[in-house]
Amino acid sequence: xxxxxxxxSVAGAGTLAVVAAVLAPTTASAYTSPNDELAGRLLAVVxxxxxxxxxxxxxxxKKGPAPQVAHQPNVDVxxxxxxxxxxxxxxxxxxxxxxxxxxxxxxxxKGLAPSGVDWRSWDLSRWxxxxxAPWPKGSRLVPGTAGGDAFMVPYPASTFKLLVAYHTLRxxxxxxxxxxxxxxxxxxxxxxxxxxxxxxxNTTTQMLEKMITYxxxxxxxxxxxxxxxxxxxxxxxERFASLGLATLQVKGTDSGAGGTWNPGDISMTAxxxxxxxxxxxxxxxxxWKTADGRKVIADxxxxxxxxxxxxxxxxxxxxxxxLSTPNWCGAxxxxxxxxxxVPNRWIDPVDGTVTVHGxxxxxxxxxxNETAEVTFLHxxxxxxxxxxxxxxxxxxxGQDGRQYIVTAFTNLxxxxxxxxxxxxxxxxxxxxxxxxxxxxxxxGRSIDDLMRRAG
Numbered sequence: 001x002x003x004x005x006x007x008x009s010v011a012g013a014g015t016l017a018v019v020a021a022v023l024a025p026t027t028a029s030a031y032t033s034p035n036d037e038l039a040g041r042l043l044a045v046v047x048x049x050x051x052x053x054x055x056x057x058x059x060x061x062k063k064g065p066a067p068q069v070a071h072q073p074n075v076d077v078x079x080x081x082x083x084x085x086x087x088x089x090x091x092x093x094x095x096x097x098x099x100x101x102x103x104x105x106x107x108x109x110k111g112l113a114p115s116g117v118d119w120r121s122w123d124l125s126r127w128x129x130x131x132x133a134p135w136p137k138g139s140r141l142v143p144g145t146a147g148g149d150a151f152m153v154p155y156p157a158s159t160f161k162l163l164v165a166y167h168t169l170r171x172x173x174x175x176x177x178x179x180x181x182x183x184x185x186x187x188x189x190x191x192x193x194x195x196x197x198x199x200x201x202n203t204t205t206q207m208l209e210k211m212i213t214y215x216x217x218x219x220x221x222x223x224x225x226x227x228x229x230x231x232x233x234x235x236x237x238e239r240f241a242s243l244g245l246a247t248l249q250v251k252g253t254d255s256g257a258g259g260t261w262n263p264g265d266i267s268m269t270a271x272x273x274x275x276x277x278x279x280x281x282x283x284x285x286x287x288w289k290t291a292d293g294r295k296v297i298a299d300x301x302x303x304x305x306x307x308x309x310x311x312x313x314x315x316x317x318x319x320x321x322x323l324s325t326p327n328w329c330g331a332x333x334x335x336x337x338x339x340x341x342v343p344n345r346w347i348d349p350v351d352g353t354v355t356v357h358g359x360x361x362x363x364x365x366x367x368x369n370e371t372a373e374v375t376f377l378h379x380x381x382x383x384x385x386x387x388x389x390x391x392x393x394x395x396x397x398g399q400d401g402r403q404y405i406v407t408a409f410t411n412l413x414x415x416x417x418x419x420x421x422x423x424x425x426x427x428x429x430x431x432x433x434x435x436x437x438x439x440x441x442x443x444g445r446s447i448d449d450l451m452r453r454a455g
Contacts, residue, residue: 038450039092039105042079045446046094047103049439051075054416057427065422071131072101074154075410078270079447080112082403086283088112093271095151098131104149106271111288111296112278113244114271118148121264122155124385127411141267142246153247154411155263156273157381158215159388163250163268164223165208165313166276167236169306172204176230179205185222191256193221212313212379213345214357224250224258243279243301244290245272263386270407273390277405280314281392282307314377314391316343318356322389322436323408323444324376327354327361329368333420334434337441338448341372341396361433373399374448385413387436393448400453406444412437 051073055066075096080088093106093114106114119141126133140146141153171177186199194217202210207223210216227233233253240248252265278287279298286295298307320327324340342365346354352364378391390407414429418437421428429435 035090035092035108038079038081038090039094041450042077042092042447043094043103043105045450046075046077046096046443048446049443051096051410051412051437051439052101053419054412054437054439055419055422057415057417057424066417066424067422068419069416071098072096073410073412073416074127074152075408075412076151076154076270077408077443078274078406079451080274080278080405081451082278082281082405084401084403086278086281086403087285088278088287091271091274093274097151099149099151108271111244111290112271112275113288113291114269116148118145118150119247119267119269120150120152121267122152122411123264126152139264141249153267153269154388154409155383155386156266156268156388156409157383157386157413158217158220159273159379159381159390159409160250160261160266160268161211161215161220162273162276162314162379162390163236163240163248164220164227165212165310166280166302167227167232167239168204168208168223169310170239170302171227171230171232173303173306177204177226179203179208183207183222183226185218185225187257189254189256191254191259193218193257193259194261196221209313209316212310213316214318215380216357221258224253225255226258228253228255228258240272240276242290242294243276243296244288245276247272248276268388268390268409270390270409273407273409274405277390277392277407280307280310281405311377311392314379315375316345317376317378317380317391318343318346318354319380319382320354320376321361321434322380322387322440323378323391323406323447325438325441325444326365326368326372327356327363328434329363329365331363333418333432334436334438335441335445336368337444338376338393339368339371339373339445340376340393341369341374359433372396374402381409382435383413384415385411387412387414387440389440389444393451402448402451402453404451406447408440408443412439 056069057066078093081090091112096103107116120139182201184201207219210219247269249267254260324338326342352366354361381388388409395402414435417428
């Protein structure tokens with residue numbers, strides 16, 4: 001990707017802006033980085049990852065190698081640096097699209113809320129077709145953002161399950177869901193769960209574990225059906241908006257089976273997801289104030305016990321193949337990403353290989369675990385057209401103590417791969433099992449290097 005020598009700055013309405021104000025930490029920190037410095041450095045590492053160099057397997061490869069993607073993909077990346085007690089000390093959010101192929105930095109206020117962006121719901125026909133077509137009615141995610149630079153938000157794929165888990169735990173905390181009571185899942189009104197007609201009985205605890213650790217779709221459908229039955233879907237979206245996280249939206253799902261997960265109806269931006277993870281990580285006192293002046297206090301939004309529950313689920317993530325790639329430990333391809341540890345749950349004690357819910361990776365991950373520097377509590381997402389990863393990074397004992405949140409949403413699913421795979425006889429996800437471009441791993445490693453604390 002061509003490196004722009006100029007970072008766009010405030011020049012009037014409609015222009016994405018460099019963050020100029022430093023977020024004042026709520027507690028003392030041994031290491032701080034101004035927002036604008038972090039933003040400039042984050043912009044550079046996303047530029048260097050060169051997502052515009054991926055190849056597109058939508059092309060008929062019988063006619064030759066898959067060609068480079070025709071346009072700059074939509075890429076939304078955010079980082080929030082945390083101090084030793086989980087308080088944000090610096091943050092940055094950068095966006096890339098064909099409207100700004102060299103990237104733009106989003107202006108953040110003292111509460112890390114974005115401004116100057118007209119967030120729009122994803123429309124695949126727009127991406128594959130007429131990029132300049134008039135925006136359809138109802139495509140604006142957040143009212144009142146007209147005049148900002150438009151950015152079409154990539155569908156989050158299974159990363160949206162983080163939102164379902166968060167709200168379900170809130171209802172458990174309030175006593176509206178009994179976590180260990182059996183829930184009987186049956187499709188109703190002719191609806192199915194992404195075509196799956198399976199009926200089963202599980203507890204909410206079991207379904208949460210399956211949904212987060214290996215991204216079970218049927219468990220997600222059941223949890224959504226349960227939320228519909230409690231009339232919670234609209235309330236969930238309203239709750240996120242009341243926290244100042246208005247781009248976190250789960251709409252359009254059906255009550256009959258909890259299915260119908262459509263791009264454009266389900267949306268997440270990198271910065272609002274990162275801010276939600278600040279609350280999941282936990283901190284004392286006020287996390288931020290909303291636009292109407294309401295204080296958001298993590299322990300009042302979700303009690304520490306349930307924050308810990310969700311962190312525990314995220315810590316057992318099986319799909320370590322996006323920003324962190326230790327499931328492919330020692331492979332020439334994909335490259336090694338963030339030096340994160342693989343949870344022991346997935347490791348065969350005999351040969352050290354990882355198998356996640358029947359998906360074998362075939363590489364001994366023990367050498368990577370021995371040299372791991374961080375834990376990564378995260379949730380990934382993948383479909384043909386979308387790829388994402390979002391989580392909390394914490395240095396292991398004996399390392400530099402770095403703590404940060406990183407989130408990345410793109411329209412680069414398994415339809416896309418790398419130039420080195422262009423001659424593959426079909427999508428590499430189905431030939432070699434590598435379903436994400438290694439650009440994610442390059443980015444994950446670079447961001448982790450960026451966030452290291454000074455010795």
